Amino acid sequence: AQSVTQLDSHVSVSEGTPVLLRCNYSSSYSPSLFWYVQHPNKGLQLLLKYTSAATLVKGINGFEAEFKKSETSFHLTKPSAHMSDAAEYFCVVSGGTGRRALTFGSGTRLQVQP
């Protein structure tokens, strides 16, 4: 079985300050981990993915995440928030039955204040 827990349902930051979105995972397999972003009325977009290569993964729009096996965490960070980063972010794990099933967390809504 696999699951992800996003520790914050809402995060609010000021523009130009760092972003931290927290995610813990549970998996019986060596997991692949992803972060997706969902802007209102738009499709889910892949930000970055971890597939057992480098533990520090860089994604689009300045986001990065670090895989920490000892802590079963995959937190998403960005040094400086931009207004356009306001969206819903999902931590996702795969590796279950058929190894293609994606299990999504419940999401973190990021607000960016001017």
Next chain:
Amino acid sequence: EAGVVQSPRYKIIEKKQPVAFWCNPISGHNTLYWYLQNLGQGPELLIRYENEEAVDDSQLPKDRFSAERLKGVDSTLKIQPAELGDSAVYLCASSLGSGEQFFGPGTRLTVL
């Protein structure tokens, strides 16, 4: 390159009525997925197709939901009859094999 196309984008129906959603995946993508996203939650897989074969439909409520992908390209997801609890966003995604999944914008269903 066009992304995953879904229609309609919005649908409002009365309970007990039938409804159908259509998905056109990215050209060349042999794997197609239907997800259900309830308000405030992450998407959950309903069914996965490899070409025209449904290889994972364990989460599809088969008493009222059905899906098809007759020629291994477009897919249709149907609900008959719809219930109030079916109000949600229905997402379609496609991938080339086990590669990255690309998502469509979704169909927002409201059942009154």
